[in-house]
Amino acid sequence: MAGAASDLKLLGVWTSPFVIRVRVALNLKGLAYEYVEEDLGNKSALLLRSNPVHKAVPVLLHAGRPVAESQVILQYIDEAWVGAALLPSEPYERAAARFWAAYVDDKVGAAWRGMLFACRSEEERAAAVARAREALATLEGAFRDCAGGGPFFGGDGIGLVDVVLGGYLGWFGAVDRITGRRLIDPDTMPLLAAWEQRFRANDAAKGVVPDDVDKVLAFLQTLLAIGSMK
Template identity: 55%
Template structure:
């Protein structure tokens, strides 16, 4: 099927959500057209394709748009042959979806909406506590569900590895900006070892940007906000 499909991805290189989609497309060996969006000046195509959220990523498959990274990753996994990204066992699939929702609904707002966007130091400290509590839950889940294997997906990178792994370059940017270690060898040793394996994997190296790119993005936004004052 790969090759015959018309696929266009509207993205932003430093978006962890876009990284997820680029990873799954790359793991499935699918070629696609990539279009970088300017979030300050969104294209008509983006607004038309994702009228509900106006956000990237959007994957346009044969003219039909798909929105939301988790939905897109699962769609690509189902559509294209090759090793399954989600677990095949229904209970393991459901569990992976549960933790993916937790990562996006609890962890993401705590570190990005919280630590990065906090307006005061008190607010940031509160969000650090919230982020560390969420990551501790994920450490426990990792210990329970992967039975000593290298990845959430078992011996190779799977759905949850992509979902959480897409945040890692931002975690490094947060460490450099605020000195906060979201994943650390002392508090979350299993995830620290996992993160190292993820970063070193060919799958991640292919598409995941570095922390420098995330920092440049933050600085560009801060400069634009200061200029607008």
């Protein structure tokens, strides 16, 4: 163990997919931490000092030392503390999990920005939604291979790919409301739809993955007003 959990502070924003994944991982490890909600329109001195390169959340401070970039933080948590492992122990399986986690942020993450923050018209939003659906359909196939018959990408337990994708679920609900159609459509993506239910119901995700669509949509307006997440 690298240090006491009471040494942990997380700078975040409650809707951020990147923050949510870290919170789920901390919960999975059973680590207590102080959560500090940031205002992206008025970033704290601690955030600016802790992540001077990107000035973005999440930042995990461990005994005062900052770790930035959510996927780096996730791997740090996995290496620094025992408990439920996010990454498999077998090198090939670790590589596969890292591949799909990177894919989620490359494809789903880019589409997420396009669907909600960077679209200047409904046509642009629709194009981003189509890109998100395409990426999710690919992940439906990946789930079969990664899960090996288990309930999660990580197999029997929640793993790296689960927390990385799971962080976006609150926003998917908002997109569903805006477009009037499910992004993770149970008819075309039955494995992912069932996975979503299991992920949301897990104790580590409860209270962390937003489920109040109205509240998320109201927060979207705040973020758009300050020009965040472009």
